[in-house]
Amino acid sequence: MAFVEPVTLRERGVRLEPLALSHEDGLRAAAADGELWKLRITSVPEPEGTRAYIESALAMREQGQRFAFAVVEEATGKVLGTTSYHDIVPAVRRVEIGYTWYAASVQRTHVNTTCKLLMMGHAFDTLACHVVGWRTDNYNFASQRAIERLGAKKDGVLRGHALRRDGTIRDTVMYSMRAGEWPEARAQLLYLLERYSPAA
Template sequence: MRVEPVRLTGQRIALEPLTEAHLPDLAKLAHRDEIWTYLDEETPDMAALIAEALEEQAQGVRLPFAITDRDTGQAIGTMSYIDIQPTHRGIELGWAWISPDHWSKGVAREAAYLLMRHAFDTLGAIRVAFKTDSRNTRSQRTIEALGATREGVFRNHRILRDGHRRHSIYYSVITEEWPTIRAGLETKLDATGRHQ
C-alpha cells in the first residue's frame, strides 16, 4: 500500500496535496475559533501547521490534502491520511477541518468519500478509520452519515492543553462494507450536486 501525493477531484471540491501555496487561503480561515474547539489547538499559526504536516509527510506518517472549492480554486480546509499502516492495509482520515462557511453543505462528506474511494479502490486498504472527541457531536453525525460503524470509546485517551481528559470515539469502514457504503454516498452526492 503505497500512499503518495495525488489530486482527487469531486463534483464541488478537489483534494490537492497540501503545500505552502495554500497558506494564504488557509490563514484567512484560521481565525475562526470554532474550527479548533476539539482539535486541541489554539487558533494556530497556519504556516507552522502546514510545516508540521509536510514534515510528517516526509516521515511517511501522514499525507495531508488541501480541500479546495472547484469553482473558485480557493482552499477551504484540510484533511489527511494519518496512522498509515501499509502492512495491515489500514489508514485513518484525520486532521479534518473546514471553514464554517462550508459546514452543512456536504463538503466533509465529499472529501471523506474521495479519500475512502482512493484508499479502498486504488491503495487496496481493507480498513479506513475515524476518531473524534466524544464532545464533538457535529463530527460524530458527519462520520455516522458516511456509513461508518462506531467501534467504541477510548476513555481518557488524551490530555488536552486545557487539562481536559478527552475520550475518543472510534469508527471504521471495512472493505466488505465499502461497495454498499460507496453506492449510498454516491447517491447522496449526486442528489446534493443536482441541487447546487
C-alpha cells in the first residue's frame, strides 16, 4: 500500500484532486496565465510540454516518489495550478511539498495558503508525518518568504544542487517543519485565511 493514498481535499472553495491527464487543458491554460514557463527559477511546463509534465508526475506516483494534485476552483471546475507531495520517505514518515505553481491571476490570494493548510493538515494529521519539508531555488525569494510565512524553519542550503531550465546550476534552500510545530503553524494559517476572507 502506498504511503500517500489517492485523496481529494477541500477548503474555502479550493479543491485538491489527484492530477490526471484529464487536467491537461486546464493546466496548460493556468500556465499561460502569466506565461509562467518563462520564469527561470520554476519548473512550469511550456504549453506543448504539459502532457509530458503530467505523465512524468504520474510515473513518479507509480514509483512512490511523488503524489501530484490539480488545484481546482470548486465553483467553476477551473484548474488554477498544481502542487505535490514529493521525496516521500515512509520509513521516517517524511514528505516534502513542492512542484507548486499557480496561474498568475490567483497568486497572492487565499489559494496558496489554503492549499498549504490542506496539505500540511493531511500530512501531519492523517499520514502522521514527523516532518514536512520544502525546497526552493536560492533566487526564488518570493517562494522563500512564502515558506517562512508557513512557520517552516530553514535547514540550510545545498550548494550546486540542481540544474535550472536555462542550464545554470542552482543552490537549493531547504526548509522543514516538525509535527510538534504544526498546531502553532495551523493557527497562523487559519488567522491568515480569516484576514483574506473575513466572511468565510
